Amino acid sequence: xxxxxxxxxxxxxxxxxxxxxxxxxxxxxxxxxxxxxxxxxxxxxxxxxxxxxxxxxxxxxxxxxxxxxxxxxxxxxxxxxxxxxxxxxxxxxxxxxxxxxxxxxxxxxxxxxxxxxxxxxxxxxxxxxxxxxxxxxxxxxxxxxxxxxxxxxxxxxxxxxxxxxxxxxxxxxxxxxxxxxxxxxxxxxxxxxxxxxxxxxxxxxxxxxxxxxxxxxxxxxxxxxxxxxxxxxxxxxxxxxxxxxxxxxxxxxxxxxxxxxxxxxxxxxxxxxxxxxxxxxxxxxxxxxxxxxxxxxxxxxxxxxxxxxxxxxxxxxxxxxxxxxxxxxxxxxxxxxxxxxxxxxxxxxxxxxxxxxxxxxxxxxxxxxxxxxxxxxxxxxxxxxxxxxxxxxxxxxxxxxxxxxxxxxxxxxx
Numbered sequence: 001x002x003x004x005x006x007x008x009x010x011x012x013x014x015x016x017x018x019x020x021x022x023x024x025x026x027x028x029x030x031x032x033x034x035x036x037x038x039x040x041x042x043x044x045x046x047x048x049x050x051x052x053x054x055x056x057x058x059x060x061x062x063x064x065x066x067x068x069x070x071x072x073x074x075x076x077x078x079x080x081x082x083x084x085x086x087x088x089x090x091x092x093x094x095x096x097x098x099x100x101x102x103x104x105x106x107x108x109x110x111x112x113x114x115x116x117x118x119x120x121x122x123x124x125x126x127x128x129x130x131x132x133x134x135x136x137x138x139x140x141x142x143x144x145x146x147x148x149x150x151x152x153x154x155x156x157x158x159x160x161x162x163x164x165x166x167x168x169x170x171x172x173x174x175x176x177x178x179x180x181x182x183x184x185x186x187x188x189x190x191x192x193x194x195x196x197x198x199x200x201x202x203x204x205x206x207x208x209x210x211x212x213x214x215x216x217x218x219x220x221x222x223x224x225x226x227x228x229x230x231x232x233x234x235x236x237x238x239x240x241x242x243x244x245x246x247x248x249x250x251x252x253x254x255x256x257x258x259x260x261x262x263x264x265x266x267x268x269x270x271x272x273x274x275x276x277x278x279x280x281x282x283x284x285x286x287x288x289x290x291x292x293x294x295x296x297x298x299x300x301x302x303x304x305x306x307x308x309x310x311x312x313x314x315x316x317x318x319x320x321x322x323x324x325x326x327x328x329x330x331x332x333x334x335x336x337x338x339x340x341x342x343x344x345x346x347x348x349x350x351x352x353x354x355x356x357x358x359x360x361x362x363x364x365x366x367x368x369x370x371x372x373x374x375x376x377x378x379x380x381x382x383x384x385x386x387x388x389x390x391x392x393x394x395x396x397x398x399x400x401x402x403x404x405x406x407x408x409x410x411x412x413x414x
Contacts, residue, residue: 105378207306220251242311249314270355
C-alpha cells in the first residue's frame with residue numbers, strides 16, 4: 001500500500017495501520033483518524049496516462065490511492081464508474097447553464113455507499129474476520145449486506161424502525177442478520193458499537209472507521225477524471241453524518257497533492273431543515289449539537305453526527321458553503337430530476353439538487369460557474385416518498401372517447 005500512517009485529527013499523533021486502531025487510543029472515540037499517503041511514491045509510480053490505459057472502470061482503477069494491498073481479496077461487484085451527465089435542460093430551468101449530474105444511484109446496491117462498503121469488506125478479508133457489522137439509516141446497511149454477500153462474509157445490520165421497507169427488503173435478500181432497534185439512529189448506533197466490541201466483528205460504521213472515507217473519495221476521483229482533470233467550480237452533495245462530503249474533499253485533496261489537478265472545487269453541503277446539526281454549526285461557528293431527525297430523507301437523518309469535524313473541514317478548506325432545504329424542496333427536486341433528466345433519486349439522494357436550487361436563488365452559486373451535483377441514492381429504495389412527490393395515475397374506463405377527454409384535460413393532447 002501507499003499508506004504512510006494514520007493521523008489523529010484531535011492530537012495529531014501518527015499511528016501505524018498494523019496497530020489495528022480505528023480511533024486514536026489516546027483521544028478515545030473523539031479521536032478520529034485519517035489515512036495519510038506517501039504522495040511522493042504515488043506521483044513517481046502512477047500517472048494519469050497509466051490510469052487512462054487501465055480497462056477497469058470500477059473504483060479499483062484508483063488502487064494506488066486506496067488503503068488496500070495490490071491484488072488483495074475484495075468484492076467483485078462493479079462499484080464506481082457511474083455516469084456523469086451534462087444537464088442542459090435542467091440547468092436552463094434553474095438558471096445554471098453549466099451543470100452536470102453524477103448519478104451514483106447506479107452503483108450495484110443503489111447508492112454511493114457501495115464505495116465505502118467495498119473498502120470495509122476488503123479490510124475485513126485482509127484481517128481475517130468473517131462478520132462485518134454497522135448501524136445505518138438504510139443505504140450503508142444495504143451496501144454492506146450486498147458487498148459482504150458477494151465476498152462470502154456474514155453481515156449484521158442495526159437499523160432504526162424508520163428505515164424504509166425497500167431498504168430492509170434488500171438486506172434480507174442479501175442474507176444479512178437485521179436487527180431493528182426500537183428507537184432512533186443514535187440508539188441503533190450505540191447498540192451496534194456495543195455488539196461489535198462484544199463479538200469482535202469488523203466495524204463498518206463510517207463515522208468511526210477511517211478507511212471508509214477512502215472508498216467514498218473515489219466519487220471525487222471519477223468526477224475529476226470525467227472532467228479531464230479540469231475540476232468544476234462547485235461539487236454539491238447531501239450531508240448526514242458528514243462522511244460523504246469528507247470523502248469528496250479527500251479525493252480532490254489527494255489529486256492536488258500529486259499534481260493531477262491545480263485547485264480544489266468548492267463544496268456545497270446540503271442538509272434537511274429538520275435534521276441539520278452540521279449546517280447549524282457551520283453557520284454559527286459553534287459546536288455541533290444533537291438535532292431532531294425530522295425529515296423524510298432517511299439517509300441523511302442523522303441527529304447526532306459522529307464525523308462532523310471532517311465534514312466542516314471539507315467545506316471550510318474549499319471556501320465552500322452549507323445550506324438547508326425543506327422536505328417540500330426535496331420532493332420537488334425528485335420531480336425535477338425525473339422529468340428533465342430521467343434520473344430517479346431517493347430523497348436524500350436529491351437533497352443536493354434541492355440545495356443547489358436554493359443556492360442559485362440566493363446568489364451563492366453564480367450563473368457562469370460549472371457545477372456537479374452528486375445524486376447519492378436511487379429512488380427505488382424509497383418508493384413511498386416518490387409517491388408523495390407525484391400525482392396519482394389517471395384512472396379511466398376502457399373507452400376511447402373517455403380517454404380522449406382525460407388526455408385533453410391533462411393537456412397531453414389538444
